[in-house]
Amino acid sequence: MRSWRTLLARTTATLAAAITVASMGALAAPGAAHADASVVGGTRATLGEFPWMVRLSMGCGGALYSSTLVLTAAHCVSSTGTNTSITATLGVVDLNSTSKITRKSNYVYRAPGYTGSGKDWAFIRLASPVTGVATLPIAKTTAYDTGTFTIAGWGAATEGGAQQRYLLKATVPFVSDTTCNSSSMYNGEIIASNEICAGYTAGGTDTCQGDSGGPMFRRDSANAWVQVGIVSWGDGCARPNKPGVYTQVSYFAATIAAAATTLGG
Structure with missing residues (x-):
């Protein structure tokens, strides 16, 4: 499920x-629990950054x-x-x-x-x-559907945690469809044609509950931001061998x- x-x-x-x-x-007030944490495993975004x-x-x-x-x-x-x-x-x-x-x-x-x-x-x-x-422009081809991506959101900074007051950001690497669909990860659950995976094998950095619908993005050839994914689903948050799964924007x-x-x- x-x-x-x-x-x-x-x-x-x-x-x-x-x-x-x-x-x-x-x-609540600055300095509250998780105020300086990330989506999961990153840092606080600055005003005007995204x-x-x-x-x-x-x-x-x-x-x-x-x-x-x-x-x-x-x-x-x-x-x-x-x-x-x-x-x-x-x-x-x-x-x-x-x-x-x-x-x-x-x-x-x-x-x-x-x-x-x-x-x-x-x-x-x-x-x-x-x-x-x-x-934020969307990717119109698959040219940017690889590499290192940026994720951001006000969702939980820990699995099952509370939503955040501050916008949090992190970077995650592309995970191929073959790897993401392997038995050690999602065992064939990924729809390779229109979903894209990103995250670390060791876990630790990921989007989480409350980040759904947010963008995954990277720089294009002109150094401008372009959206390559939409936060969709995953098994928990930042677990090992469970990268985030994103709608592949270029396909749509x-x-x-x-x-x-x-x-x-």
Whole structure:
């Protein structure tokens, strides 16, 4: 069974407890537990370092694709259609900052044919545009689907831990489909055509619960950031031989671009 890296799969009671813990702990004053920890195994991001990072109120991450669209994971949303319940927060690394930008959603578009395995991408359309904030382009070919990637998010810094107040970052290496699907890792569970793995054999650095939908990205040939993955699932967080599994953005690039055009983004 896939372990999605979001709070959505938990019960309402568990979600409420996680939010309470977050508000009392990781989202409390600087110096609280895990305040200087990472996604799992990294460091705190600096203001403006990844301006297109988005925190979504249902407990997921995302990336600003255009002034009105946030690219996230399909498993973070329930269906395609009108939705005014989601709040997107961006423009800050500290979720308690008074300078944060917030926007409500007005529509959700979930990848056509998504059934819980593969095709794990979606758009959140914002009710009003975000101006003055950089967007994150997506990879349109497989040219950047290897090497070392950057991950970031406000998710747990330890498996089963609380959500974070500060944006945390780390780097992870590409893991080939063959290796990721080996018996010592995911034993054939990876959909090689449209999922990509990244992480260390020894574990220790990874995305975690609450990071779902956030981007995995790297520099392109012009030294600009480009999104190559969307945080999707994994077996626990930062376990040995269990790298993170990400939606392979390049595989869906044309479909994502067409959906964005339809949505006015």
